[in-house]
Amino acid sequence: MIDAISFNEGTLRYLDQRYLPLREEHISTKDHREAIEAIKTLAVRGAPLIGVAAAYTVILGINSYRGDKEGFPCFFGNLIADVEASRPTAVNLFFATKKLKAVYDRNFNSDSLEVLFAKMLFEARQIHDDEIANCDAMAQHGVRQIREDLAEILKTRKLNVLTHCNTGTLATGGSGTALGVIKLAWQEGLIEKVITAESRPLLQGLRLTAWELEQEKIPFFSISDSSSAFLMQRGMIDFGIVGADRIAANGDTANKIGTCAHALSAWHHNIPFYIAAPVSTIDITLSDGTQIPIEERSADELRTIFGTQVATSTTPVINYAFDVTPGKFLRGIITDKKAVVGDYLNGLGQLFAE
DSSP states (O other), rough: OOOEEEETTTEEEEOOOTEEETOOOOOEEEHHHHHHHHHHTSSSOOOHHHHHHHHHHHHHHHHHHHHHHHHHHHHHHHHHHHTTTSSSSSSHHHHHHHHHHHHHHHHHHTOHHHHHHHHHHHHHHHHHHHHHHHHHHHHHHHHHHHHHHHHHHHTOEEEEEEOOOOHHHHHHHHOOOOHHHHHHHHTTOEEEEEEEETTTTTHHIIIIIIHHHHHHTTTTTEEEEEGGHHHHHHOOOSEEEEOOEEEETSSSEEETTTHHHHHHHHHHTTOOOEEEEOOEEEETOOOGGGGOOBBBBBHHHEEEEEEEOSSSSSSSOOOBSSSOGGGHHHHHHHHSOEEEESOOOOTTHHHHHO
């Protein structure tokens, strides 16, 4: 297993994903401000892993507290606000901070700070353990659905699958969401090749997914984001599966920019296109995708490529990090609880409301 993130003896250790695949650099820190910066700068990325990192970042913050109990509520409130401001689209981050706030609310009045901090650390570790278990469950549900939906093709040959961005261990800490499904499908002999889209502008598909597939010795090739429609037209893609940063109650899904184009093309070519994400990614407070906050990142991420300027500094840029794929273009959503396919558009929120 790739060591994407760990927390031991008050130290957060993570693999800095900005330098992959050319350099593997693990960073260790006890400073919550450094951890927040790692989330902001995509040194740590991927919705589930952001949630895990956010939980451990809160622990780093409370470990640094040197005041008395009376002053802790103000400190804790500011700490949570700083962590939540780091990445606004990934709902897993808010899922993690919500769970830690619940521990605080239940125990602050009755416990000493030492006992409270121990309970919060236990919760943070549980969030991490749950993500690992969620990946395993998603993989099982996803492979079962693929076998069902693509049974006719599987009678004669293995499948070629398209994926986008990075959704493996580097994004989750476990086997992955979409990539976890792909890994298990390959292990069970269902996959011929993985097609990974480069995922502009930071190339997570080309850099990170390709690196993970090489580690796992899974056959693949990479393409430009704009190539997928042509490959579908030529019969080179049998299905697509990607992750998600937030899913609205009607199935509309925010994911790495470029996802909607893949999904729309798959729908046009009658190719199944799936989302794989833990239930924690479903935000039932949002009725549809128009309510999902979409992060807009620095123009220099597009004007430069790893420090090399490829456009003038005055070139106007719109650099959205995510797009929203309407649920009607999806074959289904695979979660750690079940695979939801077909006519779920009016029932996804109610299905997972509990």
